[in-house]
Amino acid sequence: MATIQNNASVALIIGVTGMAGLSIAQALKSPTAQGGPWLVYGAARRPKPTWFPSSTVDHFITFDAVNFEDTNATLSPLSSEITHVFWAAIKVGRDEEETISTNSTMLSNVLNVLTANTRPIKLRHITLQTGTSHYLGYPGMAQHEPPFHEEMGRLPYPKFYYTLEDVVKSYESELTYTIHRPSIIIGASCRSVYNFLLTLAVYAEICKHENMPFRYPGTKYTWDHFCEMSDARVLAEQHVWGAVNEKATNEAFNCTNGDVFTWKKMWGVLCEEFGVEFEPLDEDDELFDLVEEMKDKGKVWDQIVEEKGLVETKLEEITCFLPLQYMSRLNFQFVSSMNKSKEFGFYGHVDSFKSLRFWIGKLREMNIIP
Incomplete structure (x- = not known):
């Protein structure tokens, strides 16, 4: 070389x-x-x-x-x-x-x-x-x-x-x-515009805090087909x-990363890491609107940050719910x-699954998430 x-x-x-x-x-x-x-x-x-x-x-x-x-x-x-x-x-x-x-x-x-x-x-x-x-x-x-x-x-x-x-x-x-x-x-920062992992982490923590189901916001197609990171x-x-x-x-x-995954399997890894119950995608349900669900949750995140003694962040500055929802509703396999x-x-x-676990650990080390 x-x-x-x-x-x-x-x-x-x-x-x-x-x-x-x-x-x-x-x-x-x-x-x-x-x-x-x-x-x-x-x-x-x-x-x-x-x-x-x-x-x-x-x-x-x-x-x-x-x-x-x-x-x-x-x-x-x-x-x-x-x-x-x-x-x-x-x-x-x-x-x-x-x-x-x-x-x-x-x-x-x-x-x-x-x-x-x-x-x-x-x-x-x-x-x-x-x-x-x-x-x-x-x-x-x-x-x-x-x-x-x-x-x-x-x-x-x-x-x-x-x-x-x-x-x-x-x-x-x-x-x-x-x-x-x-x-x-996928990495660890709270100063990235399109930070899907931190967005998912915040979403999971809010679900835990409010005893809400951690639902996948996408379609059956992306649930079952290949994606990459x-x-x-x-x-x-x-x-x-x-x-x-x-x-x-x-x-x-x-x-x-050189491999591919399905969101069905990755959602299971996220549930394990964040301690929330796995919610299978219900094909008969209407599409879950994550953007609408999270639009008024800023004060909830503020409460989590204060209670857990986290680095002070604002929900709207560290999450990207709309791009995440968009990517979860593609009608093609997202692979390069x-x-x-x-x-x-x-x-x-x-390995993308090991990568996800590694960076969740880093976000915790940096005290950005609990």
Whole structure:
């Protein structure tokens, strides 16, 4: 495996407090990290949370990437140091147009600052994290057929992932890139927008607290058919591999655990872990509306947080009930091919059931859930 020889590898992780960003930082600081030893700057929009392990990064920096002046003031002094950017940030807007505008501005601001102030440019590579929704259509519109693979073309309507790829590719004459497309990311953080595991954990704890059944919000199709996940550790490993291996240069890669599961079986694991009774899906029942059920449960979660002495969080900030419900009602098997990754030399994998149990344990260690 050809590795770029780095005498000084300096990483900037944008979105370091999210599930992927935190795992990327931990992967880079591992004694066996490819391309290392790494000096790691972790960047976030908000100050470092109490649960964030300080030893994970060498420097924690805070700035708003949407604001060019703030970005420039913070990153200009580092432009002669940073060799690699790991992009794991996302800011969701009110609609796709706003999401495109906001996220492309963030990415452009960071890359503009890091490439404008130093000659020769120190920055060599960016890993850009997008996702499987690269292949998915909007409701009622065309999409690709699973299993998804990286050579599938873009769908004929705007997506912010496409725009971010275009921003990165516009710097192709100055730096290299890899694009990473995870599935449902499973990790430990309370600062990730689409955190399905934490959403399920909160839902289960509310059910326990109120003596409610822990019901599956999806259809029989997704209950019985295959789905996949992306462990944040495997995703981080792929980011680092992509950053330092020449063969991966300027390529896109799916990133999943390498196995599949059914929600029927995974629901049983969740019930075991959270101590709630297993509720089989009743085919004769109407679809259970999880979004409606949880819309007024903020005060219940506040009570659980106070009673259990948890890290202070707000229900609306740490859950994503609507995306979870949407994913549980798909009419196709949510699976991607990992063949390209393996052909290029990345073999990271993990058992999804073990992954789920591991990250539930981490959320408990971090005192985010009971």
